[in-house]
Amino acid sequence: MPLTTAELERLLERVLDPVLSSRRTVSESATSLSQCTEKSQQFALQWLKIVCATNAELGYRFITNVAAAMSRMDLQLVEQWVVNALDIYDQSGLYPGTAALIEIDTFIKHSGTHRQAVKLKQERELLGRYLQGLSGRNMQIRSSSHPHTDTESVYLPEVINYFSDRKSNRLVLKAMATHLWGMNRFGTFKRATPDAPGLEQRLSELPDNANKMSIFHALEAERINACISRELPGLKRELNDLSGIPKHDATWQTAIDVLSLPTSTIDDTLKWTRLFLKRRIPLTNSKPWHGSIDIHAAEQASKQRLDKDKTELAKLIEELIQKLDAENSLIADETDKELQISLDNQSEDEQMELSINGEQVQMPPELRKKLEGMLQDLAQIPDEWLNANNNSEESPGNESEDLDLPAELPNSDPVFYYDEWDYQRKHYRKHWCTLYERQIAPGKSGFVDETIAKYHTVVGDLRRSFEILRDDPKTHKRQPFGDDIDLDAVVEANTDMRRGEEMTDRLFLKTQRSDRDIAVMFMVDLSGSTKGWIVDAEREALVLLCEALEVLGDRYAIYGFSGMTRKRCELFTIKQFSETYNESIKQRIAGIKPRDYTRMGVTIRHLTALMETIDARSRLLITLSDGKPDDYDGYRGDYGIEDTRQALIEARNKGIHPFCITIDRQGSDYLPHMYGAVNYAVVDDVRKLPKEVSEVYCQLTR
Amino acid sequence: MSISAKKDDSLFESEPYYEAQGDEITLFEAAYKNHIPILLKGPTGCGKTRFMEHMAWRLKRPLVTVSCHDDLTASDLVGRYLIVGGETQWIDGPLARAVRQGAICYLDEIVEARKDTTVVIHPLADDRRVLPIEKTGELLKADEHFCLAISYNPGYQSVLKDLKQSTRQRFIAIEFNYPTTNLETQIVVQETGLDRDTASMLVKYAVMTRNLKGNGLDEGASTRLLVHTGKLIMSGIDTRVACRTAIADALTDEPDLLAAINELGTALF
Numbered sequence: 001m002p003l004t005t006a007e008l009e010r011l012l013e014r015v016l017d018p019v020l021s022s023r024r025t026v027s028e029s030a031t032s033l034s035q036c037t038e039k040s041q042q043f044a045l046q047w048l049k050i051v052c053a054t055n056a057e058l059g060y061r062f063i064t065n066v067a068a069a070m071s072r073m074d075l076q077l078v079e080q081w082v083v084n085a086l087d088i089y090d091q092s093g094l095y096p097g098t099a100a101l102i103e104i105d106t107f108i109k110h111s112g113t114h115r116q117a118v119k120l121k122q123e124r125e126l127l128g129r130y131l132q133g134l135s136g137r138n139m140q141i142r143s144s145s146h147p148h149t150d151t152e153s154v155y156l157p158e159v160i161n162y163f164s165d166r167k168s169n170r171l172v173l174k175a176m177a178t179h180l181w182g183m184n185r186f187g188t189f190k191r192a193t194p195d196a197p198g199l200e201q202r203l204s205e206l207p208d209n210a211n212k213m214s215i216f217h218a219l220e221a222e223r224i225n226a227c228i229s230r231e232l233p234g235l236k237r238e239l240n241d242l243s244g245i246p247k248h249d250a251t252w253q254t255a256i257d258v259l260s261l262p263t264s265t266i267d268d269t270l271k272w273t274r275l276f277l278k279r280r281i282p283l284t285n286s287k288p289w290h291g292s293i294d295i296h297a298a299e300q301a302s303k304q305r306l307d308k309d310k311t312e313l314a315k316l317i318e319e320l321i322q323k324l325d326a327e328n329s330l331i332a333d334e335t336d337k338e339l340q341i342s343l344d345n346q347s348e349d350e351q352m353e354l355s356i357n358g359e360q361v362q363m364p365p366e367l368r369k370k371l372e373g374m375l376q377d378l379a380q381i382p383d384e385w386l387n388a389n390n391n392s393e394e395s396p397g398n399e400s401e402d403l404d405l406p407a408e409l410p411n412s413d414p415v416f417y418y419d420e421w422d423y424q425r426k427h428y429r430k431h432w433c434t435l436y437e438r439q440i441a442p443g444k445s446g447f448v449d450e451t452i453a454k455y456h457t458v459v460g461d462l463r464r465s466f467e468i469l470r471d472d473p474k475t476h477k478r479q480p481f482g483d484d485i486d487l488d489a490v491v492e493a494n495t496d497m498r499r500g501e502e503m504t505d506r507l508f509l510k511t512q513r514s515d516r517d518i519a520v521m522f523m524v525d526l527s528g529s530t531k532g533w534i535v536d537a538e539r540e541a542l543v544l545l546c547e548a549l550e551v552l553g554d555r556y557a558i559y560g561f562s563g564m565t566r567k568r569c570e571l572f573t574i575k576q577f578s579e580t581y582n583e584s585i586k587q588r589i590a591g592i593k594p595r596d597y598t599r600m601g602v603t604i605r606h607l608t609a610l611m612e613t614i615d616a617r618s619r620l621l622i623t624l625s626d627g628k629p630d631d632y633d634g635y636r637g638d639y640g641i642e643d644t645r646q647a648l649i650e651a652r653n654k655g656i657h658p659f660c661i662t663i664d665r666q667g668s669d670y671l672p673h674m675y676g677a678v679n680y681a682v683v684d685d686v687r688k689l690p691k692e693v694s695e696v697y698c699q700l701t702r
Numbered sequence: 703m704s705i706s707a708k709k710d711d712s713l714f715e716s717e718p719y720y721e722a723q724g725d726e727i728t729l730f731e732a733a734y735k736n737h738i739p740i741l742l743k744g745p746t747g748c749g750k751t752r753f754m755e756h757m758a759w760r761l762k763r764p765l766v767t768v769s770c771h772d773d774l775t776a777s778d779l780v781g782r783y784l785i786v787g788g789e790t791q792w793i794d795g796p797l798a799r800a801v802r803q804g805a806i807c808y809l810d811e812i813v814e815a816r817k818d819t820t821v822v823i824h825p826l827a828d829d830r831r832v833l834p835i836e837k838t839g840e841l842l843k844a845d846e847h848f849c850l851a852i853s854y855n856p857g858y859q860s861v862l863k864d865l866k867q868s869t870r871q872r873f874i875a876i877e878f879n880y881p882t883t884n885l886e887t888q889i890v891v892q893e894t895g896l897d898r899d900t901a902s903m904l905v906k907y908a909v910m911t912r913n914l915k916g917n918g919l920d921e922g923a924s925t926r927l928l929v930h931t932g933k934l935i936m937s938g939i940d941t942r943v944a945c946r947t948a949i950a951d952a953l954t955d956e957p958d959l960l961a962a963i964n965e966l967g968t969a970l971f
């Protein structure tokens with residue numbers, strides 16, 4: 001029996017009580033719902049509970065609109081409407097979420113084509129890799145209602161459904177992403193020099209007109225379009241097939257023809273914009289994938305990036321000079337080295353060449369990549385930037401400051417003191433860091449079992465591959481006894497006998513499990529801030545790892561690290577080498593929580609000291625981290641990276657192999673310098689961390 | 703009888719095509735003249751073996767190549783007694799043969815061999831230039847034409863397999879990398895007969911895949927893969943299909959990564 005208005009009112013009031021008031025009541029909702037079938041009512045109430053569990057306000061909006069929704073859509077579609085709104089709430093917050101609930105018409109319009117519509121969410125990873133492959137900077141993909149770029153990220157709409165089939169919609173999304181990439185790549189924001197006026201300023205100097213931005217944008221879009229067509233003919237062909245070649249009136253066509261020349265730059269676009277504004281030429285049609293630019297945001301981002309790049313460039317060049325000095329490949333002892341970069345020409349076929357004192361030198365890949373990135377922002381690198389090291393005074397840089405903090409209250413945790421490397425002084429600061437070995441309060445004991453259940457297919461796969469690794473049957477030759485005859489040994493023994501020498505009795509083959517003699521220590525970053533969910537993934541990764549390591553039989557230890565300032569560095573023992581993987585270890589893993597900061601150097605030194613007491617043929621130190629070294633008192637940037645690097649060198653000198661697994665997408669910017677070009681792995685999605693950690697370990701110790 | 707070392711001596715009659723990336727040819731010649739052994743390092747498919755063939759032709763010496771693997775023993779390299787017609791007979795291994803002939807001996811992928819096998823080359827790799835053959839009691843001295851070269855890929859690999867310092871410090875190292883775009887295009891054109899435009903698009907494609915290294919891919923496409931693709935295209939295979947088979951599917955099996963690499967391919971071709 002369907003519920004009456006009164007019954008509904010009572011029910012709804014109970015559920016929605018927190019968000020109701022004298023003006024906001026459930027009477028209307030109850031009335032409208034009372035006219036629905038019992039099935040619909042139950043559907044609505046069930047979903048109300050679910051939505052309220054996320055957000056009560058959202059729940060209120062839901063119940064106010066659900067009757068209308070149900071009258072216009074079947075229940076399956078209504079469910080999609082709710083789920084869609086919840087997704088939007090998750091991503092963008094309460095107001096967009098409630099808007100999605102209110103705008104039923106919009107949803108219906110989109111839903112009619114929901115099968116054909118392409119969602120950014122599903123394509124994001126693919127697009128991210130695609131953009132990375134296209135080269136240039138690593139760009140983030142974010143969503144926005146209108147496609148645009150600010151040079152650090154590419155903003156794309158959440159849903160594309162211009163066309164009635166999926167394939168075409170995916171093509172549009174790809175074209176949008178490519179176009180926005182193209183703006184960065186082909187110099188929409190490029191300035192002649194760092195001090196030259198930026199795009200915002202140059203546009204403000206043009207005559208004012210309501211259409212100014214649209215005209216500029218349309219002209220620039222055509223220029224970028226031509227660049228992309230030259231660079232990616234396959235894409236151009238597909239887009240022409242999709243939407244045909246556009247027709248423009250004569251004036252626009254002339255402008256487009258000029259801007260489509262390979263030699264055209266942003267300067268030409270601005271020239272034509274000025275012309276069009278003076279002559280008041282009206283707008284023409286444009287393609288859906290011609291994105292837009294948030295010029296202000298772009299210039300901010302660009303400026304920040306250039307400042308950072310400038311310092312890093314100086315550092316990379318200094319490293320190159322030092323390297324060449326060490327190899328004695330530089331001419332004599334010139335103290336004043338002139339550096340010239342000559343760009344052969346603007347096209348992509350020619351590569352940049354770096355010369356010192358007129359002699360060409362080979363550029364390390366990091367330096368080349370940095371220069372290529374900078375040349376997207378600037379037409380030319382200023383000479384002073386290249387020669388920054390010639391008149392360098394010691395710039396203060398990031399030093400580990402000595403904050404006047406109270407010393408730790410005495411307690412029973414063991415305390416250790418470690419030096420820290422100051423890269424500018426090129427000296428250790430003695431006993432600079434105080435490290436405490438702490439215990440972890442045990443967490444919920446069910447956590448480990450839940451994780452294994454959650455990942456049970458992955459656990460199964462991992463166990464299998466680790467079993468193969470462990471049982472990799474190695475045939476030991478020339479054994480005194482075994483399963484089969486070693487013919488090589490027999491032949492040799494025979495020849496020995498005939499020559500009158502002693503005949504060995506080691507004539508057999510034995511198939512045996514390989515003897516692994518590996519000890520591995522895992523160093524888990526427990527830093528806090530807003531990335532608590534990363535620590536969750538780290539926890540899950542550890543659970544899976546332990547399961548796999550138990551199969552393998554390698555000796556392992558797990559430590560978490562955190563801390564704040566040099567006076568309180570913390571190391572949390574999760575599992576020591578000597579401990580067996582039992583209930584209390586599982587509880588410690590469950591008890592891992594995000595904490596403070598990431599001071600890596602001292603942790604590496606401490607763990608290296610611990611590793612030295614372990615006797616194994618191979619000793620590994622694997623770091624799980626979400627980013628760069630970073631501590632409250634200035635331990636970050638170059639200072640942090642250099643100290644960490646120094647600590648890793650110390651570890652390597654003691655025969656320990658360091659390796660880093662990170663989810664920081666920018667990892668490839670600094671990890672090669674710290675860990676070495678092949679001793680790190682970037683996991684691009686934190687949800688893959690649990691599986692990836694084990695796979696990396698598998699490969700490392702094959 | 704195990705078939706371990708792959709033996710391949712050849713005296714090259716015609717010039718094996720090779721484009722210099724830097725000064726590797728002069729470096730090698732200098733090392734050869736001074737009897738210093740050479741270590742070639744670099745990713746797969748960027749010309750190390752072809753370089754060795756070229757240098758062997760250039761220096762007019764035979765080239766003895768050994769592909770190293772886990773089961774390679776010292777006697778596989780040096781030699782062993784066999785029973786031939788009821789008599790025992792010493793048969794030289796490829797290393798001893800190369801020393802006797804004054805040939806160039808090239809040990810490819812040396813880290814795959816076990817370390818106790820690798821040390822066999824130590825006496826040849828320092829200024830002694832001798833190969834002790836214990837079984838016969840002979841001390842084989844290398845004549846002045848003999849040269850030792852080894853190669854390996856320092857890339858993403860197991861920590862258990864790397865080159866010991868005592869081995870690597872006997873060599874001079876030449877680093878190989880992917881050639882510059884112009885050079886790589888030239889190589890593809892020369893090896894396949896493809897037109898320059900398509901070749902340069904292929905090179906562009908390879909560069910894109912190399913941008914994905916570290917974020918999913920262990921290695922980007924090597925020059926060798928481009929040559930394969932070019933040859934397929936010349937045989938009439940559709941360009942997109944050739945790229946998919948010879949590049950994308952050769953690089954990875956992971957579906958997400960494959961999709962991304964194919965998207966890059968369809969954007970280009």
